[in-house]
Every structure is written in C-alpha cells, then in structure tokens.
Amino acid sequence: MEVRVGLGFDSHEFDEDKPLVLGGIRFEGHRGLKGHSDGDVILHAITDALLGAVGEGDIGELFSDDDSRWKGADSRVFLGEALKRVREKGFEVVNVDCVVVADSPRISPAKRAIRERIASLMGIPPDRVSVKGKRKEGFSGEDGISCICTVLLMR
Numbered sequence: 529m530e531v532r533v534g535l536g537f538d539s540h541e542f543d544e545d546k547p548l549v550l551g552g553i554r555f556e557g558h559r560g561l562k563g564h565s566d567g568d569v570i571l572h573a574i575t576d577a578l579l580g581a582v583g584e585g586d587i588g589e590l591f592s593d594d595d596s597r598w599k600g601a602d603s604r605v606f607l608g609e610a611l612k613r614v615r616e617k618g619f620e621v622v623n624v625d626c627v628v629v630a631d632s633p634r635i636s637p638a639k640r641a642i643r644e645r646i647a648s649l650m651g652i653p654p655d656r657v658s659v660k661g662k663r664k665e666g667f668s669g670e671d672g673i674s675c676i677c678t679v680l681l682m683r
Contacts (some may be wrong), residue, residue, distance in 0.1 A: 534581025636663025
C-alpha cells in the first residue's frame, strides 16, 4: 500500500461583477471572486492538492490564465482533470479536508451542501469530505476568500 498527501491553497479578491461559487455551490446575493475562471477557491485548492500528491504540477500549469479556453471556466473541469490523473496513476481519494478563510459570507450555513457537492464531484462519500469556515476577524480585512485543502490518496 502506498499513501500520498497533497496540500493545496488558493485565494482570490472579491469582484462585484461575478457570482460567488464555493465548492461548486453558488452563493446568491454575494459578490464573487476575481479569477480567470469562476474563481472557486475551494475547487482550485482541492485540484492543486490532488495534482501535488501525484507529482503532476499545479493548476496554473495545466489551466493557464493566459489561455482563453479557461476564461470563465467552471472549476469542476479542473477538478475532473486532476481526478483523472490521480486515477490514471492508480490512486483513490481517501479523504479531503478544507479550511475556508472568509469573514463573509458565513460558510457554516452552506457546509453540508458544499461537502455533498464535493463528494459527488469526487465520487466519494460525504463523510470523507470536511469543510470548515474560519473568519479573518479583520486581520487582513474583507478583501477576498482563501482556502487551504489537504487530500490523502491511497494506492
């Protein structure tokens, strides 16, 4: 048995002109996040964690923000490609653990929906996905949202 751990991080500033999408869930009535794609910091961090765990680089290498194909892209595409690479190397996802750092919106009311969406996208049970919201409490202002994720893979 071989195990691998991956760590992913993503952060985007708020953008008044975009919808907010976190973990594949749209948050109505809240400003979105800047980014070449949809700016989903949770799916971006998970994608980076998966790619890192199997030595496949990072999200920017595969989906460059210089490439117009990815302008406004749904981050589920990125996650799907990372999962494909994980499976091609013979690994399966054991669990995913994410910390979302944001003063607004509150993550807690949407945690269950986010966990279930991530689990569905990854083909794993929801009890293998953890999503925690942490507030910045003014430490760095309300300029955006960050996410840190770890994944455990097993072959």
